[in-house]
Amino acid sequence: MARSSTSVDVAVIGAGPYGLSLAAHLRARGVEHRIFGEPMGPWKTNMPLGMLLKSYPWATSLSDPKSEFDLKSFCTVRALPYHDELMPLPLSRFIDYGEAFQARYVPAVERKTLIALEPGSGFLRATFDDGETVRARRVVVSIGLHPFKRLPHEAAHLPVELCSHSGKYGSLEALDGKEVIVVGSGSSASDLAALIHERGIEVSLVARQPKLHFADGPRRHSLFSRTVAPMSGIGHGWTLATCAKYPQLIRLLSKDLRVRVANHRALGPLGGAFVKDRVVGKVPVWLSHAIRGVETHNGKVMLDLVDSDGAPRSIRADHVIFATGYKVDVNRLGFLNEALLRRMQLVDGAPELSAHYETTVPGLHFIGPAAANSFGPVCRFVYGTHHPAQHLARHLSAVLARFRPALQLRPLDRTVSP
Numbered sequence: 001m002a003r004s005s006t007s008v009d010v011a012v013i014g015a016g017p018y019g020l021s022l023a024a025h026l027r028a029r030g031v032e033h034r035i036f037g038e039p040m041g042p043w044k045t046n047m048p049l050g051m052l053l054k055s056y057p058w059a060t061s062l063s064d065p066k067s068e069f070d071l072k073s074f075c076t077v078r079a080l081p082y083h084d085e086l087m088p089l090p091l092s093r094f095i096d097y098g099e100a101f102q103a104r105y106v107p108a109v110e111r112k113t114l115i116a117l118e119p120g121s122g123f124l125r126a127t128f129d130d131g132e133t134v135r136a137r138r139v140v141v142s143i144g145l146h147p148f149k150r151l152p153h154e155a156a157h158l159p160v161e162l163c164s165h166s167g168k169y170g171s172l173e174a175l176d177g178k179e180v181i182v183v184g185s186g187s188s189a190s191d192l193a194a195l196i197h198e199r200g201i202e203v204s205l206v207a208r209q210p211k212l213h214f215a216d217g218p219r220r221h222s223l224f225s226r227t228v229a230p231m232s233g234i235g236h237g238w239t240l241a242t243c244a245k246y247p248q249l250i251r252l253l254s255k256d257l258r259v260r261v262a263n264h265r266a267l268g269p270l271g272g273a274f275v276k277d278r279v280v281g282k283v284p285v286w287l288s289h290a291i292r293g294v295e296t297h298n299g300k301v302m303l304d305l306v307d308s309d310g311a312p313r314s315i316r317a318d319h320v321i322f323a324t325g326y327k328v329d330v331n332r333l334g335f336l337n338e339a340l341l342r343r344m345q346l347v348d349g350a351p352e353l354s355a356h357y358e359t360t361v362p363g364l365h366f367i368g369p370a371a372a373n374s375f376g377p378v379c380r381f382v383y384g385t386h387h388p389a390q391h392l393a394r395h396l397s398a399v400l401a402r403f404r405p406a407l408q409l410r411p412l413d414r415t416v417s418p
């Protein structure tokens with residue numbers, strides 16, 4: 001195991017759409033940095049193969065410094081089918097695009113995991129799973145949603161053979177030959193139910209909601225409807241359009257309002273438009289059913305349900321998948337040292353951020369979904385990569401230039417090969 005100690009100006013933790021976009025902008029500005037993580041990691045291992053993205057293709061590009069490599073140009077050059085909004089974007093194509101982006105703009109991603117982050121004097125000390133310790137003037141955490149999986153407390157005691165979170169799949173092979181229940185009503189629940197059913201596995205869906213909601217199918221919007229409810233990269237309507245375009249304005253709102261906006265009603269559980277016909281009428285669905293308890297019996301899992309009239313029902317299966325979402329809570333990040341956590345002010349579990357995405361711990365920044373309670377719901381989507389990438393790269397380039405000798409014309413680009 002390597003046990004070296006090195007220094008760097010900026011350490012970017014995470015190589016998903018947010019980390020890759022930021023690294024591309026840092027590189028273009030000649031800011032010394034290193035980036036860690038598995039390129040497009042959760043997209044490759046935690047989302048089911050065959051999934052279709054819910055966001056419009058035109059709103060699903062990473063941010064590059066010259067705005068020259070969006071998803072559309074990637075598909076055009078490779079003669080791949082593409083339409084801004086009339087066709088869905090398959091997960092595999094988005095992964096290919098992200099990896100092509102990484103090869104072109106961020107060639108030196110280091111595939112290692114941050115295991116500890118501690119305060120130093122004028123720097124943060126980051127320790128990785130290969131034993132290397134890096135002293136970084138700035139650390140930008142862009143680790144996405146997957147560390148924040150949410151399971152209902154009723155399931156806490158279940159063994160992993162009987163229960164999992166939707167964020168585990170990847171491949172569905174482990175479910176072959178089993179009888180499965182999916183709990184939830186959002187896009188992960190409907191995507192998984194459709195894909196499991198199409199694999200020939202017996203599956204049913206249990207939801208608290210009285211109805212499953214799906215996004216509208218692709219259609220041309222009239223001038224009137226575009227005026228009343230303008231379309232944005234994260235949904236329809238003036239509120240979401242403003243959030244999508246001006247994330248920096250959201251910070252000016254009160255904490256309560258910011259949290260409400262970050263969890264905007266219109267962004268509640270919603271299946272993708274293209275999955276509706278693959279679920280409705282095909283997969284047995286128990287609507288208006290809440291979970292009262294979960295038991296195990298003879299190697300099976302039993303869900304003890306109650307409907308909206310109070311009538312009880314029990315259903316059982318070999319495995320239950322909780323598609324119950326994610327909730328950002330930095331206290332769950334094992335790598336954050338106690339001293340850092342004590343100094344970090346939080347808004348509903350997420351770090352309170354300055355205009356430069358900096359937490360109340362100097363030098364520690366968060367971007368991506370963990371920034372949503374400060375910069376609004378756009379941070380929950382790939383569409384939100386542009387503002388932090390452009391803004392933070394400019395800011396870090398300016399503040400770190402102060403540490404450079406006056407005669408040095410261009411800071412060293414110390415990216416390291418994988």
Ligand SMILES: Cc1cc2nc3c(=O)[nH]c(=O)nc-3n(C[C@H](O)[C@H](O)[C@H](O)COP(=O)(O)OP(=O)(O)OC[C@H]3O[C@@H](n4cnc5c(N)ncnc54)[C@H](O)[C@@H]3O)c2cc1C
Nearest residue numbers: 014015016017018037038041053054055114144368380382
């Ligand atoms: C099922 C599902 C479907 C979605 N569909 C869409 C969609 O259609 N459109 C859309 O815009 N958004 C969608 N999202 C939201 C989207 O996933 C996030 O907004 C986006 O991935 C956030 O990007 P990110 O770069 O912050 O994190 P991620 O893409 O999650 O990448 C996280 C990175 O952090 C790294 N990492 C994690 N922990 C560590 C560590 N300790 N040390 C080092 N590296 C680490 C990982 O290896 C990875 O490189 C979906 C989310 C889910 C769960």
